[in-house]
Amino acid sequence: MPGAIFWFRKGLRLHDNKALIAAVESRGKKVYPVYVLDPKFVNPKQMGLNRLRFLLECLLDLDYSLRTKHNSRLIVLRGDPTVVIPEQIEAWDVDRLVYEDEPEPHNVERDEAIKAVLKESNSACLVYCTPGHTIWDPKYLLKINNGKPPLTMQSFTTLAEKKADPPARPINAPTAEAMQLMLPRDVPETDKAEGDMYSVPVVENVKDFVALYSSLGVNGDQCTIDEADEKENNAGTPIVKGGETEALKRLSIKVNNRHTWVATFAKPDTAPTAFDPPSTTILSPYLANGSISPRLFYYAILDCYEKNRKENGHAHTKSPTSLMAQLYWREFFTLCGRELPHFGAMVGNSICKQIPWSRDMALLRAWEKSHTGFPWIDSVMTQLRTTGWIHHLARHSVACFLTRGDLWVHWEMGRDAFERHLLDADWSLNNANWMWLSASGFFHQFYRVYSPIAWPKKTDPNGDHVRHFVPVLKDMPKKYIYEPWLAPLTVQKKANCIIGKDYPYPVVDHNTVKNANLTKMKDAYGRHSDGKINWEEDVAQNVSNADKVIQTTGIGEYEYVSKDTHNSGKRKAVAAPSEVDSDENTVKVEGQSSAPKKDKAKDINSKPTRGNRSKILRQTTLEF
Ligand SMILES: Cc1cc2nc3c(=O)[nH]c(=O)nc-3n(C[C@H](O)[C@H](O)[C@H](O)COP(=O)(O)OP(=O)(O)OC[C@H]3O[C@@H](n4cnc5c(N)ncnc54)[C@H](O)[C@@H]3O)c2cc1C
Structure with a gap:
């Protein structure tokens, strides 16, 4: 009798798995429990080492449960699912493909592509899916x-x-009895000479990871994991x-x-x-x-x-x-x-404000690699890279800093970095929250900015988080822990941390860029109300080829190497603002809860009215 493939995608569990129940109860068929390592997602650009390790642990656990409780196993395939799934349907004589629905548009597209392949090849295989995510x-x-x-x-x-x-x-979870129908451990196509080609890959060090990526056909360049990453991933301990x-x-x-x-x-x-x-x-x-x-x-x-x-x-x-x-x-x-169409991008996304962000790779790298010179930001980003998780409000803080708060870098680039490092990376949640924090969608109070100095001072006055994740600052006195560049040289020497040598100068001057960015946000929001959006031109002007910050050379100044020419140069992070609100107008909100008190954006598609627009243009920064 033809068998069935149960395809684990998300839904990496046996409990509360409606689709799995449907598969094992489908007329007493043999069921092949399959997972596909898809190079489109399993590659170092999208999946950092911690995240990959976490995924493999999930697969190992599933495999272990199937083996020990159900005399079965997990079959791990490698490659593009639109190719390998139809291939195995043919090879294993399968007439049922069952899986849990995935809501993301690109996954829906992939599933439709598989159905099209099956239809084209006149396959008798029927596809069943149920919700569960x-x-x-x-x-x-x-x-x-x-x-x-x-x-x-x-x-x-x-x-x-x-x-x-x-x-x-x-x-x-399905009963042991029902699961007996699953495929016995010995998959017929296992090549004994080559070893078990369907097993969950074992990865113990960076070399194993690189080998795994290579086995998926990920190109050599993408496999280059720099030394710092290697050290970090060996030293870091994923949070769960x-x-x-x-x-x-x-x-x-x-x-x-x-x-x-x-x-x-x-x-x-x-x-x-x-x-x-x-x-x-x-x-x-x-x-x-x-x-x-x-x-x-x-x-x-x-x-x-x-x-x-x-x-x-x-x-x-x-x-x-x-x-x-x-x-x-x-x-x-x-x-x-x-x-919502084009939810994963600014362009073409009806709920997303069109804002002329920069794509400055140097600033992005400084942020992602903890070289901003702002201890709180560097500390949170180190926590992210080494443990794979950060608190929601810490995400607020670093996302605001990268975008409208300080660096004016495109939220899509921050989103991609989060996707690489977060164990919980989720396409919909990540996009939505980045739109929120950059005040591009869902949340529109762009004048509410997180200070990388005052805000952590309130929540962690002693700077314990920084002392733990940025140990070079561990002996910096409490007074300077969030602004070490203000510490007199004698204090820096005593703390064994010379700014500009052991720890970078701040990559921007927070007050200057905050005000400059506010002006740009007002302008972008204003143009939405005028209907004068020319994002293509604006973005093109802001694109930078700088690839790597060598070092910060003063407040808001850095040296970089160009990605294309490999020449180095010096650059001011942000030009002086042409129109800023005076400092007296900047309101600092003490004890303000960081979550908006009330969701005021009733209809996020509505354009600001004339009255609203002038209100927007009069807004000054609320810092917390
Ligand atoms: C810029 C940014 C990017 C984010 N990217 C992701 C992401 O890729 N994946 C992700 O799971 N969360 C993301 N979040 C949301 C949130 O930060 C995390 O879900 C939360 O911190 C996870 O920790 P927890 O499980 O202890 O949360 P808890 O507070 O214990 O919440 C329980 C669960 O609720 C859900 N949840 C909580 N907050 C949110 C939220 N704001 N939006 C959607 N779901 C939420 C999560 O599934 C979480 O596990 C992002 C937030 C920001 C600001």
């Missing part, structure tokens, strides 16, 4: 919202809490280990057993600088690749609310800051990513 099926949410995605969190919350039916309860087993354990420790904490959770009150232990659940990496079911998480929170009501007698926190609301943000952005 989100709490509610996105198609259902669309249907009950008149076919359109909600565009604000407020309207999403109404949809989730007032209009949608409660989501179905999570289901158990991959796999369904770890995910379930973590849900139990961080959520199930903490009903009072869950019921009183308010995101803006969680500490962005806490890293040992962190102040939120760190379930995001598991949600991103589906090692944990979002419905299981949802019902775990509801159970906590109920226990809290019974035991403590008080109400739980509410959207948009509650723990449940964090899951709503995920649902909301996933739905937007699925439905």
Whole structure:
């Protein structure tokens, strides 16, 4: 009898996996559990070493569960799924291809391409897919919202809490009996001479990673991992280990057993600088690749609310800051990513402001590699590169810094860097949040800027985060920990850290660029209201070929090597602003919560009115 392929993509779990149940119960067929390492995603430009390691841990855990509990195994294929999946359908005599739906447009496109190949080759194979990456099926949410995605969190919350039916309860993993139907361990096509060509790759060091990338046909240049990366990835410890087993354990420790904490959770009150232990659940990496079911998480929170009501007698926190609301943000952005065209880019994206960002590679690298000279920014980016995770508000801070706050670099480039390093990288969530932080979409209060100095001073006055992640500054006195360039030379010497030698000067002057950027933001918003958008010209003027910052040579000044000519040069990070608001107008908001108090952007597609426009142009910076 022909068999079935169960294709694990996200949804790397056995519990609450509707698609898997459908596969193993399909008329007693043999089922081939497959994962495809696709070079389109598994390459060093998109997937840094920590992220790849995390993925492989998830696959190993899945393989282990299939072997030990179900006398089966995971079959890892390598290559373009639109080629290798149809090939295996043919080779294994398969007439069912089953998988969990993936909401991202590029994944939908890939699935359609596979269907087209099967159709073209007159294959008898039928394709089945079921939702599972989100709490509610996105198609259902669309249907009950008149076919359109909600565009604000407020309207999403109404949809989730007032209009949608409660989501179905999570289901158990298939029984051992049902799973007996899965393919026995010994896959017929395994080439004994070559070893097991379908096993999960084992990677212990950078050489193994490079070998894996090469085996996927990723070109040689992309495999070059510089020495610094190598050292860092050997030294860094990812914040969590991959796999369904770890995910379930973590849900139990961080959520199930903490009903009072869950019921009183308010995101803006969680500490962005806490890293040992962190102040939120760190379930995001598991949600991103589906090692944990979002419905299981949802019902775990509801159970906590109920226990809290019974035991403590008080109400739980509410959207948009509650723990449940964090899951709503995920649902909301996933739905937007699925439905709004060109969600992953500025151009052609109807909800995204067209802003003439620069594509300055030198500034981007300084930011990504922790060479900005701002200890807080460098510390957070080191945490990101070495552990694969940072707190939500730390993400706010570094994303604002890269874009409208300081460096004026395109949010798409920051998004790509996050995608490389975050264990929880998720296309929809990453794009949405970068649009938010750059005030390009969803959030429009561009005059609210995170200070890379004053803000961390409030949340971590002693600078413990910096002392841990940027050890060269560990002996810098508290007074200078966020502005070491202000420390007198005697103090720098005593702290064994000379600015300009052991640690860089700041790559920009924060106050200058902040005001210059505010002017540019006002201008960009203003042109939206005038309909005068010529982004192509603006962006072209700002594109830079500089590839690598050699060193900062003073505040806001750096030496670079050009990517094309390999010549070095010196450059001022940002020209003096032509029109700035005076310093007296800059309002510093003490104790301001970093989350917007109220989601005011009712209709993000609406153009500012005349009245609004003049209000926009009068705005000054609110720093927090
Ligand atoms: C610039 C930027 C980029 C981001 N990129 C990603 C990304 O690629 N992947 C990702 O999972 N999150 C992303 N986030 C959202 C958020 O920072 C993380 O989801 C959160 O910090 C994960 O930690 P946690 O699991 O401890 O969160 P918790 O506070 O414990 O929240 C529970 C879950 O809710 C979801 N969630 C929480 N906040 C958000 C949010 N703002 N948007 C959408 N979902 C949310 C996550 O799945 C998270 O695991 C980004 C935020 C910013 C500002």
